[in-house]
Amino acid sequence: MASYYVNTNAQDNGDHEVHREGCRVMPALANRLYLGDFAGCHAAVGAAKQHYRQSNGCIHCSPDCHTS
Numbered sequence: 001m002a003s004y005y006v007n008t009n010a011q012d013n014g015d016h017e018v019h020r021e022g023c024r025v026m027p028a029l030a031n032r033l034y035l036g037d038f039a040g041c042h043a044a045v046g047a048a049k050q051h052y053r054q055s056n057g058c059i060h061c062s063p064d065c066h067t068s
């Protein structure tokens with residue numbers, strides 16, 4: 001299990017990126033929302049979509065959940 005966070009600020013394309021704890025491009029504390037502990041990024045992105053319909057896995061820490 002790992003802790004996942006979603007960026008409360010959208011990217012230029014409107015995506016809210018989902019990050020795993022320890023990601024090197026983790027958003028600043030003020031700009032992230034804790035989603036919970038999940039076994040993988042798919043469940044984390046699902047949780048993020050409860051907050052932001054346009055959520056996407058971070059290409060660095062959650063490439064399996066990243067769609068371009």
Ligand SMILES: [Zn+2]
Pocket residue numbers: 018019020023024025026058059060061062
């Ligand atoms: Zn990341």
